[in-house]
Amino acid sequence: MRIEDCMADFQIPQHLHYMDSAATSLIPEPVIASMNEYDRQYRANVGRGMHRLTRVATQRYQEAHDSISSFIGGKEGTTVFTRNTTEAINMVAAGLEWQSGDRIVTTIVEHHSNLLPWLRLRQKGVEVVILQPGPDGIFDIETFDDAITAGTKLVAVSHVSNVLGTVQPVRKIAAICKERGAYFLIDGAQSVPHFPVNAPDTGCDFLCFSGHKMLGPTGTGVLWMRDAVISPFIIGGGTVDDVTTEGYTLTDGYQRFEGGTPNISGAIGLAQAGKYLESLEMDAIYRHEQKLTKRLLAGLAEIDNVTIYGPPEIKNRIGVVSFTIDKIHPHEIAYLLDERAAILVRSGDHCSIPLMRHLGLENGTVRASLYLYNTLEEIDLLLKTIEEIARTV
Incomplete structure (x- = not known):
């Protein structure tokens, strides 16, 4: 499909000139239709039954994970559905084990969602180093090379600034992180919707992004992990293989990190948004x-x-x-x-x-x-x- 042919799929541009997509993108008709189909034809919970509707819903929900994993080239990692980028970043901040003296490197260019979770860790004695860019919002790679020490536990950087539009050299930053033994988290909220992003190729350990900025529904997001090294943010229904009165055994895969009933229609819509972008x-x-x-x-x-x-x-x-x-x-x-x-x-x-x-x-x-x-x-x-x-x- 050509970009010129997609305009009929969006209602708002027929009346207004919408230029606020960094906050929330518009949503095309095929994405809306995919969510309506779930609610109208096979609405049921996932992974919790054997009747025909729950089997269909479970299959479509699994396919949504597979589709988004493919969209970011991340089939070898773990793709977890979240509510948004903010929740995904907080899951990493809460899920890693922190010790007093651990070091985090981030930048002053960050959205609050990729800054506040790290600042809060100062309460645990974690050192947070905030780097400043050049006049146009671009960082010299030497700035990161100097700041990322052997004792740095994590580096958190926005792939693209939501204010300045600047694209940061994430592959070069990732190489430094790998050399120094630091985890690397990319806030991809402003990059994944706008140009090809292959999660493993960036060299990151965590990639976080939102559905509502990439033609998908609000209340959807993704945490991709190269290795599932964090503890679950929420545990409960669907996150376990076994439970006794003495304890529990967590399940594997994305299910370990998605406690409770998920946003099923939202996940289906997010996957359809990814397919829509791929078609263009x-x-x-x-x-x-x-x-x-x-x-x-x-x-x-x-x-x-x-x-x-x-x-x-x-x-x-x-x-x-x-x-x-x-x-x-x-x-x-x-x-x-x-x-x-x-x-x-x-x-x-x-x-x-x-x-x-x-x-x-x-x-x-x-x-x-x-x-x-x-x-x-x-x-x-x-x-x-x-x-x-x-x-x-």
């Missing part, structure tokens, strides 16, 4: 978004009173573009874009307050985040409207 081809999606991003960056650079944050060129970035207009609050800009041109963007700190303070941005930025359903015509409309707003300064 991730490389084609990336090229389409790069074309849009190039037009947007070039246009913003020509508007007086506008400042772009992150790399000014498309190299080492995706279509997450943050900017400000002198003397106008980001929330006001977002409101005016909506009111004047039905353009929907995000404004504020984007759950990255330390980064905003590092950049000296008390009120945050305006963020336009693009996806496969955006067009060059929409970019031109956005630029025209921003120029009109900027003239009022």
Whole structure:
């Protein structure tokens, strides 16, 4: 399927210009249909019965795991379904055994979800080192080489910044981690939806991402583990092979980490979202978004009173573009874009307050985040409207 042919599968772009996909993407009709099919035709719990509906539901749920594992090239690891990236990262933070003096390396560019779980471990005496990037949000690999010592237990990095759109050199970071004996966790919330990501090839031990940013339903996410080295976050129904009054024996595989009734329809929808993206081809999606991003960056650079944050060129970035207009609050800009041109963007700190303070941005930025359903015509409309707003300064 060509990207141009997919527009009919999305309802909102027929009325509005949606550019807030870094927060939550839109969802296509085939994904909605797959979830409705579960609820209408074979709604039952998984792994807990022998009647025909539960057998079908169990099979489809297993197939959803297999499908998402294939989507990220992770069949050799363990793919666990979670509610979102935040839960996946917290599962790792809670599931590893920490000792006073252990060392974690992360960055100031992180979303709160890949920062707060590590900061909380300071209560256990864990040292948390927070690295700062260059002016465009890009890290020199030497920064990680110096910070990742032999005593570092874990390194946690966002593959792509949700504020600056910058792509970090995860394979090079992974090589350092392997050499120093550290686990490596990648927050893939902004990368997995936008370009091909092969989990084993990145060299990471943990890859976390969300369904609601990749055309899937809210309340779905993934924790992929090269090796299942963490303790389960929640135990209960479905996580055990045997239970006595004296104790229990946990089961193997993803089931060990998915206690209780899961989001079955959500998992089925997430798998369908992955298939939908594959039908368009991730490389084609990336090229389409790069074309849009190039037009947007070039246009913003020509508007007086506008400042772009992150790399000014498309190299080492995706279509997450943050900017400000002198003397106008980001929330006001977002409101005016909506009111004047039905353009929907995000404004504020984007759950990255330390980064905003590092950049000296008390009120945050305006963020336009693009996806496969955006067009060059929409970019031109956005630029025209921003120029009109900027003239009022």
